[in-house]
Amino acid sequence: MKVGSLVKAEYSEAIGIVIDIIQKKVWRTNLMGKRIEWDKVKEEPHAVVLYPHNDGTVNIPTVDLEVINESG
Numbered sequence: 829m830k831v832g833s834l835v836k837a838e839y840s841e842a843i844g845i846v847i848d849i850i851q852k853k854v855w856r857t858n859l860m861g862k863r864i865e866w867d868k869v870k871e872e873p874h875a876v877v878l879y880p881h882n883d884g885t886v887n888i889p890t891v892d893l894e895v896i897n898e899s900g
Contacts, residue, residue, distance in 0.1 A: 832899025
């Protein structure tokens with residue numbers, strides 16, 4: 829996955845385009861519980877995705893995205 833790739837989130841049928849790749853922390857309550865401890869979490873890659881139905885971009889962990897068409 830890289831900038832320009834067309835992607836689909838595992839929970840949606842909408843297709844978006846990757847604008848940027850960033851590093852962010854994410855706390856998954858289903859795996860880690862409800863008590864958030866940010867110092868125990870490492871950053872992971874997130875795609876900044878632009879969907880045609882949104883006014884702006886959305887940051888989504890790359891593990892939650894499927895590449896439909898990779899650019900370049």
